[in-house]
Amino acid sequence: MNTRPNLEDAQMPHYDCQVTALAAGKCRDPFAFLGLHQFNDNQSVVRCYIPGAQEVFVLTKHSRYPLTQFRQSALFSSVLDKNFANQEYQLEVVYPNQTVTGRDVYSFASTLSDEALYLFNEGTQAQAYLHLGAHQLTVDGVEGFRFSVWAPNALSVSVIGDFNHWNNTQHPMRLHPASGVWELFIPELNVDRCYKFAITTFDGERIEKADPLAFKMEQAPGTASITQSKPTAVVTQPEQIEKASRNRIDAPISIYEVHLGSWKRREQEGNRYLTYRELGDDLIPYVKSLGFTHLQLMPISEYPFDGSWGYQPVGLFSPTSRFGGVEDFAYFVECCHQAELGLLIDWVPGHFPSDPHGLHKFDGTHLYEHADKRQGFHPDWNTYIFNYDRAEVKSFLLSNAMYWIKEYGIDGLRVDAVASMLYLDYSRKQGEWIPNQYGGRENLGAIECLKSVNTQCYGENDGIMMVAEESTAWPGVTRSVEHDGLGFGYKWNMGWMNDTLNYMSKDPIHRKYHHHEMTFSMVYAYSENYILPLSHDEVVHGKGALLSKMPGDDWQQFANLRAYYGFMFAHPGKKLLFMGSELAPREEWNHNQQLNWHLLESEAHRGIYKCIKSLNETYKTTPQLFECDTKSTGFNWIDGGNAEQSIFSFIRYGNDGLTPLVVVANFTPQTHFHFRLGVPASGVYQVILNTDDTEFWGSGVGIVAHKQQLIESKEIESHGLSQSIDITIPPLATIYLQLISGGTC
Structure with a gap:
């Protein structure tokens, strides 16, 4: 020695x-x-x-x-x-x-890129997750994990975890003063080790924070981050081409919105959640069998409180561990790829919760949020608002959006609560908000952040779809950034949803006084690229289930709902239905229990299931229903003003502009025999869908009247058209008639 x-x-x-x-x-x-x-x-x-x-x-x-x-x-x-x-x-x-x-530990030089940190501080770093967080690396021939975290106002930062007995004195980190980033490489550290950052503020307070960019986190009530190798999606060229094809503006897009924790559970195993792998093997085939083209997941970024449904996330880069690990979620995504099913994820960049291990006062100061509550606190949700004016926050959010699209290969993001981001006075009274530098109510930082996210994400892969849940008339949500828009691909049509649901809730005898609520959406139908949503928000918080909103007796309620779905699928705009819509439950959605699958034993409920399946199949195979959703050439009213009878009739066209699809919706219980309806071309029309079909628990009256459901037009003027057909319009029903022979428009 x-x-x-x-x-x-x-x-x-x-x-x-x-x-x-x-x-x-x-x-x-x-x-x-x-x-x-x-x-x-x-x-x-x-x-x-x-x-x-x-x-x-x-x-x-x-x-x-x-x-x-x-x-x-x-x-x-x-x-x-x-x-x-x-x-x-x-x-x-x-x-x-x-x-x-x-x-x-203190024999290793820094491995962080100065250029990457510069871009992070500049607000243009689109892949901060490659530099911050915990990364499995080999340095000087030694494997381990490099930890790095942005905490510019901290006095000191240490890595703590189960590998050092959570001792905040053993692994103090290196500060990069120019960027405010702390870093430390810990050799011979493996995956699945719990860790946090112990931060000492300049006030002497010691706080423990989860890693904002962790790829994996503990399930609540645990609050630690977990070392995990970065996920890498394997997306082949054919899959990229298929993705671009299914997300096009002229493609059929029918979305099934899902809350993974309550779609289905293992009730005989303690009511446990299904895992990502079980969902991949069960949910995806189910969605495909119903004919949907896309699956949309309510937020899956790690969140502490089940009752938030994921809309108050703490681990924005971590798929929630409720359903398994990172590899399990990657398996789920791959199942979607193999099934050629588009996958969207709800993304929540509008706010974050106050959990002590989260982003709030991360380094002892208001780092991610505004210090002034008039800018940094959400009164509705008791959450904190991101400081979109801060460059590093922009990099953080931009990188998070890019992470899900690039590293998991998903089709796109549905951005939650965009209106709350755009307006400084959102849900605030006079004096409770601060105007922007020009005295206006627009949140300029949030606007630029959203533009940057959309530009970068579409720039990385133009085949994706970015969707805005924007509930106001903000102009240009789906207009390109180059033309002063926000750059989204699609926007939820909340106006259509509110108007039509209000109409459907009325007793048929009173609907004639609300006729405009079903037609008003066509005034602005081409102002944005719309998705028509009947989402989870419409079946919670005392609003009642969709079926319970429908008036009338039992048969009429089901008929109303079928007719409404038929009207929805014929209306310009892509489609979104919340899980369980196909079951028509009478109760509101409950996130603590699975859907009531026993409803399928009922002929009435099974009729709704079959109706939605038929609607999806008809929708996907009928170009007139989707090719011209954003073009005025794709829609003409036959009669949009028949309020007295509450009948709506219109024509849908495809890209060729020649072959019409005639749609008739009757929202009263009255059957109309020998109804003369003008049509745009001579020939034979076939009923390709009828929501009153006996297969759907309908009356079948129209089918009997139409025999083979083939109807030949006559040269009899009606509704301003030279040709017309004589049809039976069933009660509370929507029917589609396809021109199958004869002339064209």
């Missing part, structure tokens, strides 16, 4: 100061003191701070040097000759119950 003298007595006051800072978790620059340093021309010094160690030795290929403990503290050091400075070494640490040998 070789020994070396300890440091000179002159260094002792310096050691006292450093040990005090280290022991208090307030060491701001650990790399300036710990590790290997040149002491003078002839000597080097090795210092390490290891709480709980009894002895420490430095090991080289040929030697073993003991380090001297400083005054019964956790600091061990030794002076070595200068030749040692060029040697790779390890530390042998003797604890009371074990001896551990490994590389010195």
Whole structure:
């Protein structure tokens, strides 16, 4: 054994100061003191701070040097000759119950990219998740995890975890002053280890925070982040082409919205959730069998409170562990790819909760949110609003959007509560908000953030779809950024949803007084690229289930709902239905229990299921119903003003503009025999869908009247058209008539 003298007595006051800072978790620059340093021309010094160690030795290929403990503290050091400075070494640490040998944490140089950090501080870093967070790396031939976190106003930051007994003094991090990012590489650390960041503020407060960019987090009530290798989607060229095809503006898009925790559960196993893998094997085939083209997941970023349904996330880069791990979610995504089913995820960049391990006052200051509550606090949801004016927050949100699309290969994002981001006075009274620099109510920072997200995401893959849930008349939501729009691909048509549901809730005898509520949407139908949503928001918080909104007796309620779905699928705009719409439950959605699958044993409920399946199949195979959703050439009223009879009739056209599809919707219980309806072309029309079909638990009156459901037009003028047909219009029903032979328009 070789020994070396300890440091000179002159260094002792310096050691006292450093040990005090280290022991208090307030060491701001650990790399300036710990590790290997040149002491003078002839000597080097090795210092390490290891709480709980009894002895420490430095090991080289040929030697073993003991380090001297400083005054019964956790600091061990030794002076070595200068030749040692060029040697790779390890530390042998003797604890009371074990001896551990490994590389010195403070012997590794920084691996962070200055350019990447510059872009992060500039607000243009679209892949911050490659640089911040916990990353499995090999440095100097040693595998481990590099931890990095943005906390510019912290006095010191340490990595704590189950690998260091959650001791905030063992792994203090290196500060990059120019960027405010702290970094530390911990060698020989594997996946599935829990960790957090222990932050000491300049006020002396010690707080523990989860990693904002962690790829994996504990399930509540746990709050730790978990080391995890970065997910990598394998998306082949054919899959990219298929993705671009199914998301086009002239493609059939029918979306099934799902809350993974309550679609189906294992009731006989303690009512447990299905895993991502079970959902991949069960949910995806089910959605495909119903004929939907896309699946939309309510937020799956890790969230602490089940009752938020995911809309108050803490781990924006982490698929919730409620349903399994990162690899399990990747399997689920791959199942969607293989089934050629589009996958959208709800994204929540509008606010975040106040959980102490989350983003709020992350480094002791209002880092991610505005300090002024008039800008930084959501009164409706008791949450905090991102400070979109801060460049690093823009990089954070931009990177998060890019992460899901690029690393998991999903089709796109549905952005939640966009209106709350756009308006500074959203849900606020006079005096409770601060105008922008021009005195207006527009949140300029949020606008630029959304534009940047859409530009970058579409720039990375123009085959995706970015969807805005925007409930106001903000202009240009789906207009390109180059033309002063927000750059979304689609927008939810909340006006259509509110108007039509209000109409459908009326007793048929009163509907004639609300006729315009079903036609008004056509006034603005081409102002945006719309999706018609009947989402989870319409069946919670006392609003009642869709079936319960329908008036009349039992048969009429089901008939109303079928007719409404038929009208929806014929109206310009893509479609979205919340899970369970196909079951027609009478109760509101409950996130704590699975859907009532027993309803399918009822002929009436099974009729709704079959109706939606038929609507989807008809929709996908009928170009007139989707190709011209955003063009005025794709729609003409036959009669949009028949309020007295509450009958709506119109024509849909495809790209060729020649072959018409005639749609008739009757929203009263009266059957109309020998109804003369003008049609745009002569020939034979076939009924390709009738929501009153007996297969759907309808009356079948129209089918009997139409025999083979083939109706030939006559040269009899009606509704301003030279040709017309004589049809039976069933009660509370929507029918589609396809021209199958004869002339064209």
